[in-house]
Amino acid sequence: MNNSIGRGNAGAFVRNHWLMALIVLQPVLDIIAYWTKSPDGTLAGYVRLIIMLALPVYLLLTLKGRERRSFVFWMLGIAVICALHIINTIRIGPVSLAFDISYTAKVAQMPILAVCFMYSIKNDQTRNQAYWGLFFAAGITAAALGISVITGTANCTYGEGLGVSGWVIDDNRCANSIILVTLAAFSVFCAVKSDKPFVNIAVPAVTAVVLIVNGTMTCYLSVFVIMLGFSVFLLLEKKVRGCRLNRLAVLVLVAVVIASAAAYPLTPKYRIRQNTSAFAELTQNDFDEGLDSLGYDLDSMSNEEKLANPEIHKAYEDYYWKCLWIITPNMFERFDIDEIMLKYNMTTDAATLIDTRTIKNAYASLMWDHCDTMTRLFGFDVSDIWLTGGLDLENDWPALRYYYGYVGFAAYAGFILYFVFLIIRRLIKNFRDSFTADNFILLLTMLLLIGLAQYSGAVLRRPNVSVYLALVLGLIHYQTAVAPGSRITSWRGEWI
Numbered sequence: 361m362n363n364s365i366g367r368g369n370a371g372a373f374v375r376n377h378w379l380m381a382l383i384v385l386q387p388v389l390d391i392i393a394y395w396t397k398s399p400d401g402t403l404a405g406y407v408r409l410i411i412m413l414a415l416p417v418y419l420l421l422t423l424k425g426r427e428r429r430s431f432v433f434w435m436l437g438i439a440v441i442c443a444l445h446i447i448n449t450i451r452i453g454p455v456s457l458a459f460d461i462s463y464t465a466k467v468a469q470m471p472i473l474a475v476c477f478m479y480s481i482k483n484d485q486t487r488n489q490a491y492w493g494l495f496f497a498a499g500i501t502a503a504a505l506g507i508s509v510i511t512g513t514a515n516c517t518y519g520e521g522l523g524v525s526g527w528v529i530d531d532n533r534c535a536n537s538i539i540l541v542t543l544a545a546f547s548v549f550c551a552v553k554s555d556k557p558f559v560n561i562a563v564p565a566v567t568a569v570v571l572i573v574n575g576t577m578t579c580y581l582s583v584f585v586i587m588l589g590f591s592v593f594l595l596l597e598k599k600v601r602g603c604r605l606n607r608l609a610v611l612v613l614v615a616v617v618i619a620s621a622a623a624y625p626l627t628p629k630y631r632i633r634q635n636t637s638a639f640a641e642l643t644q645n646d647f648d649e650g651l652d653s654l655g656y657d658l659d660s661m662s663n664e665e666k667l668a669n670p671e672i673h674k675a676y677e678d679y680y681w682k683c684l685w686i687i688t689p690n691m692f693e694r695f696d697i698d699e700i701m702l703k704y705n706m707t708t709d710a711a712t713l714i715d716t717r718t719i720k721n722a723y724a725s726l727m728w729d730h731c732d733t734m735t736r737l738f739g740f741d742v743s744d745i746w747l748t749g750g751l752d753l754e755n756d757w758p759a760l761r762y763y764y765g766y767v768g769f770a771a772y773a774g775f776i777l778y779f780v781f782l783i784i785r786r787l788i789k790n791f792r793d794s795f796t797a798d799n800f801i802l803l804l805t806m807l808l809l810i811g812l813a814q815y816s817g818a819v820l821r822r823p824n825v826s827v828y829l830a831l832v833l834g835l836i837h838y839q840t841a842v843a844p845g846s847r848i849t850s851w852r853g854e855w856i
Contacts, residue, residue, distance in 0.1 A: 383493030394527040434475040448738040459743035470826035477834025498543035523575020523628040535818040537576040549801040575628030578816040683713035739764035756813035756820040782840040
């Protein structure tokens, strides 16, 4: 009998804390990845794969009736999109089918987990698990970063003295910056709703320091979005809902914004941009001086005229080789030099030519130009650009279009737009009751993640990041379609 009671208590504990544990596990997995990285991958990657497979199976077995049928509909839709891409990859002949399938699974994780969270977060208790899981995950991330710096084991973001990432593997440094932004937003949310002055002051200040020290523009610019966003929200909340204004919180947020703006010349990214600009200016000056000696006015010539002139063509060809070859030698082996120069519209701007994001986009676009109709519908072989070209697009939205075609891109964008529709519908129905901090943090985080998917990348295609977007979308579904107006509570059941 005691064993039955024990099993019952254990079962209740799992039901009441499984989602929180899943979220708390995320920064732990990233730390494990840092200490267990190998050529075959990391333990963290396999754990995330197991979670992505196990959660849908569990829901498939436990959901009943209409819920089960709609859940199956969502899963089948995702599976069909992935299958169409893989079938087309087989048709054109992949460089590595296993790589393409593995990459597709990573991209599919976000919608799969988002749907799972939609069907799992069905009451306030489960919803509160998610919030508290995010708060604890932020605490673990901050503690790990502090310990890594103190012990001298922290990884750099860009190089020695250029940003601090902590216990983050090189491949995850960009993804880590987005995780920091996500957890920072929820930390500031907790701070501005607190009635403790110390929390109002310390959390935004520490959050800004962590983001700025990371060194990426993603983190730096997010300081302004988060702090100004909450400042405006608190002011509007007083007018819309008549809530008491936390003046100290607003003053601290504005002060952090001013201090962050003043600190830009001290940031690692500023130093990197200075060095890059100096190299670009020197390279372009060499090219301009060479052309000036030939006596040609490039501004008055069309691209066709430039290509037809042997002297100008040779000058351009040498210039493009100098700027691009060291980053992507395969581009010159795979594509004609005239193709490459026309893809850049014959630009002579060195800053554009040496920009790695632009180079990757140009390479993918050149591949796209040689694709047939079916491939443009379902995407080209991802392993080709990765393993042959040695590149991967940094911006998520263009990557989805090239990698999964018009169909895959439309399906992914449509999935995101479904949640935008839920938000708009809820605001139209009851704007005043929907204007709460609980809803604002979800909207802010969703917009940040969707925007950073384009600005930075590594949001939709990195499992350790996309899990947070999936969770936010699941919470938006709960707040707009399941229990509109509900609010997060503390451990003691008090409203926050």
